[in-house]
Amino acid sequence: MSTAKVLISASACHPEGDREAEAAWAWCRAAAATHDVHLVTSAGSARRLTAELTRRPVPSLTVVGVDLPAPRRLTWGRQAARTIRRLHAEQHFDVIHHLATDTDRYPTGLVRRTGARVIWGPAGASEPVPLPLTRWLDGPGLEAELLRRLFTAPAQRVANHRLRQHVDLVVARDHEAAHAYRGTGSVAIHPAVVMPRLNSGGPQRHERASADGRTALFVGRLIPSRGLVPAITTLARPGAEDWELRVIGDGPDWRRADRLADRLGVRDRVEFLGELPRADVLRAMSTADALLSPTLGDSAGWAVAEALASGCPVVCLDRGAPPVLVGPGEGAVVAWQGDLPGALASGLAGLRGRIEPVDRWAPNHLGDVLAEWYEGSAVSREGTSPAG
Secondary structure (H helix, E strand, C coil): CCCEEEEECCCCCCCCCHHHHHHHHHHHHHHHHHEEEEEEEEHHHHHHHHHHHHHHCCCCCEEEECCCCHHHHHHHHHHHHHHHHHHHHHCCCCCEECCCCCCCCCCCCCCHHHHEEEEEECCCCCCCCCCCHHHHHHHHHHHHHHHHHHHHHHHHHHHHHHHHHCEEEEEEEEEEHHHHHHCCEEECCCCCHHHHHHCCCCCHHHHCCCCCEEEEEEECCCCHHCCCCHHHHHCCCCCCCCEEEEEECCCCCHHHHHHHHHHHHCHHEEEEEECCCCCCCHHCCCCCEEEECCCCCCCCCCCHHHHCCCCCEEEECCCHHHHCCCCCCCCECCCCCCCHHHHHHHHHHHCCCCCCCCEEEEEHHHHHHHCCCCCCCCCHHHHHHCCC
């Protein structure tokens, strides 16, 4: 039985083909399990959902498509806002939940004070890379970071002003985003990922991927901010001598990382596999000894969530989504200040084997989370967020 009338907005929301869209669909299904839900999404997503709902109906869900003329990033908020105002005037929703995605970080034109409880997130905030970590960027990466620093702070001030006026709860994806949204009122932290358990067996049922040593994976697009260069540097540090690194992904940082591996004398322990189908990535995670994820600021953390759900421990920095996802006994979260490769090597050395596959980010847990947000009982965690 529905307990509230809820409007959810998500520019991309459908069952397959895009992780963010799949996550938005999982949130919508969880909300529709106990509420009367109207979903405002792009016309393309609406068409895909119409086909999905024909096969698997959700009686308490109504899908409303909004055309998105190019450029999508600049038009979604304003286009959707008109539809949301019209629907709210007709339906008088109790909750309006904007499922912010990577293309909707800033609420320009979208959020507006109404008689409903308004929620924004889980949202990232495009926080700049801390100055000590910029040493791991290349020339183009430094240029991009300079532009980010020039434009992020003013845009965040505008966003925060609007959120403070119109939103009851901001849900940040990580501690850096929570810090960026400080002063907007109630701020909670919850990752954007939705990830079921991918392996049913415990850690004792898996063998090491390498008979001669231990194998770590690096998974992601090979760009400087993903941290492949510090990952390779880690192999040359004490504590990581018996580790091999398998790099899954493609991108402009491949050549720089390959040259570094040669220069450090660890090239024989680094294997570049390129882009692989997701099934092959998950298969690698099901036997690897660790996922090494020294990203300088990933606000989504999908590879980390997949590794944990596969029973693969994670070694990461205390920045972005990874430290929100990795719980006690599930790997090592190391400080980004100081000797970063040395800390990562110590993290690898301290691992004690594979872990029980994690399911706390599975879709069946979303209903309880939404109940807290929608009923206004979510606890503010703004004060626990580090400055970053």
